[in-house]
Amino acid sequence: MRSLKEHKNIFLLKLFSVNSIGVLLRSLLGLVSQKLIAIYLGPNGLALVGNLRNALALFGLGSTVGIDQGVLKYQSQFKNDDVELKKLYATSLAYSIVGSIIVCFILFFWASYWSQFLFKTEQYDYLFVILALTMPFTAVYNLCLAIINGKSNYKKATIVTFSTYTIVTIVIIFTVSFYKISGVLLAITFTPIAQLLTLLFFARNSLLLFTNLKIRFYAFYKNALFAFIIMSCAAVFFSNIVDLQLRNYLINHLSVEEAGYWTSMSGLSNYYLSFMTGVYSLYILPKYAKMNSLKVFLIELKRIYKLILPLFGFMFIILYCFREHLIRLLFSEEFLPMGDLFKWQLLGDIVKIIAVVIAYQFIAQKLWKLFIVTEVISYILLYVLGVYFVEKMGVEGIVFAHFLRYLIYLIIVLLLVSKIFKKHKSIDESTD
Template sequence: MKLPKLFRDNIVLKITSLNAVVISIRLVVSVFVQRFLAISLGESGIASIGQIRNVLGMLTSFSTLGTFNGVVKYVAELRQNKPELVKVFSTASIFLLIGSLVSAVILFFGAHQLSLFLFNSETFSYAFKLLAFVVPFLAINRMIGGIVNGVSDYKSYAKIELISYLIASFVLLVGLYTYNLKGVIVAIVLAPIIQLLVLVLVFGKVLKTIIPFNLLKINVSYKNKLLSFTLMSFVSTFLLNYIELDIRTYIADDLGVDEAGYWTGITFISKNYMVFASGLFTLYVLPKFAGITNEVDFKKEVANIYKTILPIFGLGMLLVYVLRNIIIQIVYPDFTGMEPLFKWQLLGDFIRLGSLVLAHQFLAKRLVKSFIITELISMGLFLLLSKVFVQQYGTEGVVLAHFVRYVIYFVMVVVVIKMYFNNQKKEKVTNDEDL
């Protein structure tokens, strides 16, 4: 009886278990999709897909001006306070409108320049013009996704993730066999529309009970609070995707486009298993940390999360490493240059997971300065070390830089959070003395 009780009482385990089912299905589908892409398009095609996915990552942040985590935080805190929630979404809607409009204008009128900059060719201009029309759907999808995470509706989240991924994968394969690389790019660009449609179908009724959309009006009372999330999102999402674009271009120019394809392949594998944890971060960790006010409870919660997910994650990564050659042959046939990249990528991702759990305290408590400084140092290290190590170790140098970066980042986050709680204690003592 102990195991069922443990499962019933541990929300982290519930989310992790449901995520595991979804991710397992995604991984199986992803294996077939990536295999077809690798065989049909080769290393250069995989590198091009990596570029467009990074652009989408940047737009995901910029189209809402980075308010996603702010929406998660305030929905979690103000769910029962409808008047305040209306103010949050009225402000967030204005951010969304501005971000979408600016993004669309830049994409449409700068399509040729963006294609030349990212692909050294005007061939992909069509993708950026199409993205200009997709951006509003991407932004709305992101905003509603913030509500799903804020109310910790992990069952709806799982359904949305799985159904939208399966449909998008089908559309991608149709694009591949119809128009080759061009069809794949179009399918990737259209994926946010598919996800939004699924999200509305699955979560639409619940959404209406949380947000009274008829009461939304022009209101910017939460602009300063949401702007802090804009800054944090710019650093963590927009800048990170830009750095990945820069590193991939650097590898292609210095070592060849095939090497860029190998690194894109290993990062895609990494992102697939990291999705296992990303849902937990926004569905559970961020809302939970937002309600914790002291160091003792924070440590207990971190210990609970670590003992639940780190063993599962570590075992899974060990399995990936042991089976790396089989994975390469199944997913990326003939991408033999990927094999040396697994060790440092997996080690770096394990430390990254532990770091990101702690770093969500910055988002939960809106510790803007702490978040930005640690992220900028981390990304600066990644960019600098990648370019230094590539000269010595080739493409393997990038994943080595990834590992070193997260070791240093983990130490920084631990120190900063410790300082935060120490300052809290000092302020409490001062206030008590004043009384």
């Protein structure tokens, strides 16, 4: 018979493999659209597209108020209790409705402001009016996806997300060749509609869960989900705001082209780091939630690192050695200067993986104050170090700042997590 350790390793490997298939398919589609944008619009266009995608992530977060991780946690905990699940869904939907109304209001009445802020012109204000009307679809989509993942139906989750990416990519292919930058921006704005279509075709049963629900805030879930809302909002808000500010800083102090190189490097980084997304949410989070011993935590940490670090280490070496060929394949000759960004970006990303695997302990234990403090410190470090090193090193300074930021973040997280387990130990000893 297999040992418990072997079963855990097999489950983790299986989850990583299933998640990897979905991420690989989505990444291929994303890279196809990125290649087309690079050919037709160059670094300038990619910088503007990056701004819109950051904004879309922010508004998407606002519409769902970041409850996805909480839904995943309690869906798993009460998977055999229909009464509790209905309360969870009702409260989640209530939060999403409130979030969607606020986001729709902000987008509709300040459409010109967002256009000016993101694109330095008001001519794209219609994009934000469209988003105001369609953003509730994103709220429902994210909620349904969290429920599907919470039921461990990873195959359906992969089909839904892949189908959404396929629709958006097809729209980008048709619009970029005819309408250039306006077409691409409109295609990306089409994302919430694509999300609704995929739910109707592939996940109608998930949508039916919301019928006959008494939409209200149930006290337990209202409070329990609030901690996840705070943590998710902090992470996504600071991430996208700092990205926007740094990109605009590069545009104003260097050039739109340099901003485009960094946007392209960040986009590539997001694609390969997406392979960790399912592992964080579906394996690490539930595991950590049950831990109160440093010894058990370290054993689990070792198991996770033994699987993922060799894989990512090997992948990063290949990416670095063949970076020029990769740039020509994924972008164009015009993007070759971004080859200088690979070294510090890849080093920063490997440190990020090491740190985030540890930091998920904050989310698992709902230590939202510690999580927010560390996130704020992390993004302040990125912005301050980014601005400083851009002055010294040009655009390469921003990826060097990325590496330093995660090195400091790792040290902070190690100290805090060790303190948490020492506190658990002292409490256990006092109750013996």
